[in-house]
Amino acid sequence: MRARLRSEAGFGLIELIISLTLLNVAILAIVAAFNTGVISLERAAETANATVVGERQMELYRAVRYDLIALDATAATSANADTVYRCDAANKIDTAGACGGANQQTLVTVTCASLTPECNPRQTVTGPDNRSYRVDTYIVWHTPPNARAVKLVTIVVRRPDTNAVLARVASTFDESTGL
Numbered sequence: 001m002r003a004r005l006r007s008e009a010g011f012g013l014i015e016l017i018i019s020l021t022l023l024n025v026a027i028l029a030i031v032a033a034f035n036t037g038v039i040s041l042e043r044a045a046e047t048a049n050a051t052v053v054g055e056r057q058m059e060l061y062r063a064v065r066y067d068l069i070a071l072d073a074t075a076a077t078s079a080n081a082d083t084v085y086r087c088d089a090a091n092k093i094d095t096a097g098a099c100g101g102a103n104q105q106t107l108v109t110v111t112c113a114s115l116t117p118e119c120n121p122r123q124t125v126t127g128p129d130n131r132s133y134r135v136d137t138y139i140v141w142h143t144p145p146n147a148r149a150v151k152l153v154t155i156v157v158r159r160p161d162t163n164a165v166l167a168r169v170a171s172t173f174d175e176s177t178g179l
Contacts (some may be wrong), residue, residue: 002074050166073109
């Protein structure tokens with residue numbers, strides 16, 4: 001019995017099982033890291049495409065005269081009925097306050113002859129990746145400290161299924177410079 005207990009027979013098999021278990025854990029960790037990398041790349045691509053959509057919308061305002069930088073009054077009223085649109089920080093005076101009512105910004109509106117993309121406050125567009133994106137546009141008066149009032153255009157690009165914000169692009173336009 002003592003000879004059997006002192007024998008090293010079978011230790012090679014135990015060492016092999018331990019080394020295979022450690023190798024398996026290491027391989028699973030590498031696979032998990034690759035999976036995380038793929039998910040991060042997909043999110044980054046979606047955010048980049050949403051930013052392109054937002055910048056494309058902003059370029060529409062950079063291409064028109066200052067007095068044409070406004071939203072259609074009827075479409076803006078309809079958009080404000082949508083909770084997601086109404087409760088965005090760009091549409092609130094106090095971003096921590098409640099939605100609508102006295103806390104709601106006054107949008108710069110006109111009556112547009114047709115509902116062109118630069119007149120439409122809420123629309124769904126196709127991005128460069130052929131996916132749909134919801135584009136919400138807010139145009140409000142903004143007065144920086146010690147300056148005159150300018151038009152602040154904020155474009156929020158959202159995922160259409162969850163309304164999660166993917167990109168936010170903002171720019172001010174001054175009547176004297178046309179910017």
